[in-house]
Amino acid sequence: MDLEFIHKYAPLYVEAAGLTARIAFFGIVFSLIVGVLCGFIRHFKVPVLQRIVGAYIELSRNTPLLVQLFFLYYGLPKLGIMLSSEQCAVAGLTFLGGSYMCESIRSGLDSIEPIQTESAYSLGFTPVQTMRYILFPQALAVSVPAITANMIFLIKETSVVSAIALADLMFVAKDLIGLYYQTDEALLMLVISYLILLLPISIISSLVERRLRYAGFGN
Amino acid sequence: MNSDVLLEVKDLVKKFDDDTILDGINLSVHQGEVVVVLGPSGCGKSTLLRCINGLEPIQGGGVYLDGVTIDPGAKNISEMRQKVGMVFQSYDLFPHLTIMENITLAPRKVAGRSKEDAEAEARQLLERVSLLDKQDVYPRQLSGGQKQRVAIVRALCMHPEVMLFDEVTAALDPEMVREVLDVMLGLAAGGMTMVIVTHELSFARAIADRVIFIDGGRIVEEAPPKQFFTAPRTKRAQEFLNTFTFEDKDSQDS
Numbered sequence: 001m002d003l004e005f006i007h008k009y010a011p012l013y014v015e016a017a018g019l020t021a022r023i024a025f026f027g028i029v030f031s032l033i034v035g036v037l038c039g040f041i042r043h044f045k046v047p048v049l050q051r052i053v054g055a056y057i058e059l060s061r062n063t064p065l066l067v068q069l070f071f072l073y074y075g076l077p078k079l080g081i082m083l084s085s086e087q088c089a090v091a092g093l094t095f096l097g098g099s100y101m102c103e104s105i106r107s108g109l110d111s112i113e114p115i116q117t118e119s120a121y122s123l124g125f126t127p128v129q130t131m132r133y134i135l136f137p138q139a140l141a142v143s144v145p146a147i148t149a150n151m152i153f154l155i156k157e158t159s160v161v162s163a164i165a166l167a168d169l170m171f172v173a174k175d176l177i178g179l180y181y182q183t184d185e186a187l188l189m190l191v192i193s194y195l196i197l198l199l200p201i202s203i204i205s206s207l208v209e210r211r212l213r214y215a216g217f218g219n
Numbered sequence: 220m221n222s223d224v225l226l227e228v229k230d231l232v233k234k235f236d237d238d239t240i241l242d243g244i245n246l247s248v249h250q251g252e253v254v255v256v257l258g259p260s261g262c263g264k265s266t267l268l269r270c271i272n273g274l275e276p277i278q279g280g281g282v283y284l285d286g287v288t289i290d291p292g293a294k295n296i297s298e299m300r301q302k303v304g305m306v307f308q309s310y311d312l313f314p315h316l317t318i319m320e321n322i323t324l325a326p327r328k329v330a331g332r333s334k335e336d337a338e339a340e341a342r343q344l345l346e347r348v349s350l351l352d353k354q355d356v357y358p359r360q361l362s363g364g365q366k367q368r369v370a371i372v373r374a375l376c377m378h379p380e381v382m383l384f385d386e387v388t389a390a391l392d393p394e395m396v397r398e399v400l401d402v403m404l405g406l407a408a409g410g411m412t413m414v415i416v417t418h419e420l421s422f423a424r425a426i427a428d429r430v431i432f433i434d435g436g437r438i439v440e441e442a443p444p445k446q447f448f449t450a451p452r453t454k455r456a457q458e459f460l461n462t463f464t465f466e467d468k469d470s471q472d473s
Contacts, residue, residue, distance in 0.1 A: 119311035119370075122272050123325035123377055124301030133324060138315050 005185045009176055013193050016172040021197060023086065023168070024155040027093025031154065032147075034094060035101020042102060043109040053102065060099035066160045068092045073164045089161040093154055100150045108143030109135065141212045148205035152198055159194075169193050225250045225285065225412050226271065226381050232279030233266055233436075240266045242436035243280070248381065253413045255423040255444070258433035259459060264416045265308075267433070268383045271414065272305045284380065301329060304374030308386040310366040312358035312373070318345070319354040322373045330377060337376065344372040348402050364395030368402055381412040388419060400426075420463055424448055432456045 038053045040046075060068075069092040076083060083091065112135055120130040162171035173190040177183050226248040233241040240263045248254050256264045269275045271282050273291045282289040289299045312321050322344070323337040345351045348368040358366055367387050374382060384403065388396040400422050407413060407426050417423055423430065423444065430447040432440040432455075440447065440456045451457050 113309075115307060115309055115311045116313065118274055119305070119307060120313075121274060121297075122300055122303070122305040123374070124297050124329040125325060126297045129328055133328060134313055138313075141315060 001188075002182060002185050005180070005182050006189060009172075009186075010189065012172050012176070013169060013189050016167055016169045017193050017197060019086075019166065020155070020158050020168045020193075023089045023093065023161060023166070024158050024197075026090045027097055027158070028151050028154055030090065030094040031097025031101045031150070034098030035105050038098060038102035039105030039109060042106040057099040057102060060095055065092060065096050065157050066163055068095055069160065069164050085161075085164050085166045088164055089158070089166055092161075093157065096157065097150060097154045100153070101147065104143045104146035104150060105139065107146070108139035108141075111142045112138050144205075144212055145209050148201070148208070151205075152201060155198055155201070156194070223249050225252075226414070227283040227286075228267075228271065228280070229283070230280035231267070231270060231277060231282065233263070233270055233275060234278045240436055241270065241277075244433075244436075244438060246431065246438070248412060248414060251410045251412055253407045253411075253415065253426055253428045254431060255427035255429070256414065256416045256431045256433060257420075257423060257459070262433045263436045264433050265385050268305065268385050268414065268416055272303050272383060273300055297329070301325075301377055302380045304377060304379030304382040306367065306370045306374055306382070306384050306387050308389050310358070310363060310370065310390070312361075312366055312369060314358050317355050317357055318350070318361070318369055321358065321369060322376050325373070326376050341372065341376055344375055345369075347405070348372055362395060363391045364398045367391065367399045371399075371402055371406075375406075381414065382406065384413065384415040384417070386416050386418065388417070420448070420460075432459065434459070 038056070041049045041053050069088060072083065072088045072092050072095075073085070076088075116134055116138070117130055120134045121127075125134065158168060159170040161168050162174065167175075169190055173186045176186040180186075224247045226246075228244050228246040231241050231244040232239070244267060246254070256267065258264045266275065270277055271289065273282070273289045273296050276291050284299060284302055287295075287299065289303070290296065293299075312318075313324070316324065319338060319341060322341040323334065326332045326337040326340070327334060342351060342354065345354055348371070350365060350368055350372075353361060353365065353369075358369070361369065370387075371382075387403075388399050391399065396419065400419065403413070403415070404426055413426075415423070415426065427444040430440075430442055430444050431438055432447065432451075432453075434455050440451060440453045442452070447456065448460065451460060
């Protein structure tokens with residue numbers, strides 16, 4: 001193991017980890033926004049829109065992220081829409097993640113008994129108040145394990161953005177291997193970088209899940 | 220309309236698709252009156268309560284509280300529902316909130332009262348149903364009977380003009396039924412206007428000012444409890460009451 005090599009090129013990984021984290025962060029935030037919107041549409045079976053959302057989910061879940069990225073990166077300019085590589089990556093991640101988040105949120109909303117809505121109505125809550133104070137908090141508690149699993153999945157999926165010329169972790173590792181044939185060191189640093197990014201999220205999410213379980217949830 | 224009438228149901232028709240559940244119900248409930256609704260399962264008595272609370276769209280007639288219509292499609296429906304308290308058969312407490320939060324959420328967010336004010340009243344009411352020590356626990360830590368008492372307190376905290384009870388003891392273990400019924404008897408003694416659907420006949424007899432017997436979506440008989448239970452006029456009511464009674468073993472031979 002060439003420790004000097006590791007020492008020399010570690011800063012490249014730190015920089016790339018920053019890019020990976022940035023893409024993942026915005027991808028996850030936008031996925032959640034899309035997911036909440038689509039989840040509501042699916043749960044409440046909004047006419048017309050639920051069909052569109054259904055088609056989007058099938059398209060998004062049954063095509064690889066790499067294909068979605070190529071489509072955005074090479075296809076959109078032909079329609080006159082110019083996006084930077086980074087914007088493409090975030091858009092691709094959102095397109096993929098939105099459908100997964102949608103299904104997690106919908107299943108949370110679907111899990112709540114109708115009596116919860118009715119007893120809230122009978123107390124005089126408006127539909128919006130009922131959603132905000134009664135249904136959404138309960139749905140979220142059910143959805144959190146699936147949502148955090150989606151987050152980790154999305155961070156890992158960022159490893160394909162090197163295909164559209166973004167210098168993320170995967171890109172740096174492949175680059176170093178190509179230049180110096182130091183395969184062991186390059187890959188070791190790659191694995192460690194992903195672990196440093198993902199382990200804290202994993203640990204925090206299991207703590208949150210445990211808290212939710214203890215918070216008196218479920219009758 | 221009689222000025223004493225608080226709640227009025229006029230020619231109420233409720234259909235699910237082509238099934239007629241309620242077929243022209245007329246009912247006036249006076250201020251402070253306790254009306255018990257009896258009838259075989261599926262006769263529409265729970266649906267009647269749900270219509271009174273504006274939880275079901277109706278296909279004919281109307282429900283009026285203080286002369287104002289309760290219509291689930293109307294803009295004022297949330298305001299109207301505040302004036303009608305309801306307790307359901309299944310424990311319907313909000314599982315993600317403590318007992319205190321369950322009770323004070325609506326007074327604070329819907330009625331706009333202060334936290335201190337709502338909590339003070341909640342404590343007073345919890346004391347009355349002997350559950351003050353449970354104010355900080357979650358619903359899953361309570362027994363069925365305790366949950367139903369909290370559900371009653373939660374509805375009362377909105378100062379409803381009328382309370383609806385939909386088979387509130389039907390899902391309870393027998394030894395817990397009494398604690399819930401006692402709370403309801405206390406409310407009746409305090410002058411609360413109530414409409415109660417129940418299968419507890421001896422309780423119905425003890426609490427009712429008037430008994431309504433529904434079958435097939437219509438009111439078949441309407442009478443003071445004593446008369447209804449001892450000398451029902453209609454054959455259908457007699458048959459219904461007979462299904463609840465068993466003859467003593469000794470008297471069968473004679």
